[in-house]
Amino acid sequence: MDTLMLGNPVLWTSVAALIGLTVGSFINVLVWRLPRMMKNEWEAQAHMVLGHPPAVKDPYNLFTPASHCPACTTPLRLRDLIPVLSFAWLKGRCGHCRAPITWRYPLVELAVAAVWAFCAARWGMGWEALAWAGFGTVLLALSLIDIDTMLLPDTLTQGLLWAGLVASALGWTGVHLVDSLWGAVAGYGVLWLVQALFGLITGKQGMGEGDFKLLAALGAWLGWLALPMLVLLSSLLGVCVAIFMRWRGLLKPGQALPFGPYLAMSGALMAVYAPMLVFNHRYVF
Ligand SMILES: [Zn+2]
Incomplete structure (x- = not known):
């Protein structure tokens, strides 16, 4: 793989x-605004279909x-927008009204920094x-949105899928x-198929279409051979967490859990730990 050997590893990390x-x-x-942008749309x-006059709203997008x-x-x-540092020197509170700021913001910034490093x-x-x-990064964003809203936005799942195909065509994966x-x-x-059979037998919906699209995206990035392991790993993770949450009384019977985070976690694990199996399978099989 051709890499630009500029400087030293510590520097570029x-x-x-x-x-x-x-x-x-x-x-x-993105995690905060994208689901709200979707809801607005x-x-x-709905207003248009029902023939109602559109509600007049202030513009709302990522910017x-x-x-x-x-x-x-x-x-x-500007000085309130510096990742992690602003949170630290404002001691986790709004500089104006002192309302507490969620710990999630610096944690997400650190998590993405860790991924990039x-x-x-x-x-x-x-x-x-x-x-x-x-x-x-996109997997992390999808996981957070799914946990918050039980949605996996098409913009991200479909974008990830196309990016996976392009990255593969360019030889980057x-x-x-x-x-x-x-x-x-x-x-x-x-x-x-699993969903169709499950629905036929139980008359219920177990997974959302967003989960199919996310697994399609993971398939594009990791290749078809990674799929059995991805399904197995994400199901195992999901079942373990569900059992734990039931045990701790955090999950009511019949309450749905988002499946996206387990798919995402499995995809990230496979990208890191399974390249020998997944990427070289033409030589293995
Ligand atoms: Zn404030």
Whole structure:
């Protein structure tokens, strides 16, 4: 794999961590705003279908309105927007009204920084590391959105799928394009089939369509051969967490758990620990 051998590994790992912090800051915005943007759009569509006049609303997207404190709506200044550091020197409170800021923001920034630093250290500075860092970042965003809202936005799952096919075609993932293509097709198909059978037998819906699309995306990134392990691993993780939550009384009978985070976690684990199996399978089998 051709990597640009600029500077030394410590330098580019640190640079990657800093980029990751900034990307993490944006991921916090994305995770909060994307589901609300989707809801606004559904509302607008419902108004249109029902022939109602559209509700007049202030523009709402990833950039408008500017970031502000949810408690006092004071816009954040540039010095309030520095990843992790702002949180530390404001001691976790709004600089204006002192309302507490959730710990999740700096944690997500640190998590994305860790993903980027890990990818730089593992794959060296180059397109391959950038591709896998993007993969890990989108998986984290999808997991958080699924936990918050039980949604896996198409924008992210479909974007991840196409990015996986393109990265494969460019040789950035080490997966042959044909295996990537079949991975996407079979990833969607397998869960669709499981869902159809489950629905036929129980009359209930066990998984959402977003889960099919996410597994299709993972198939595109990791190749079709990773799929059995992905399904097994994510189901095991999901069952373990569900049992734990039932035991701790955190889960009511019949309450649904988002499945996206387990798929995402399995995908990340496979990307890191299974390249010998997944990427070189043409030589193994
Ligand atoms: Zn405030």
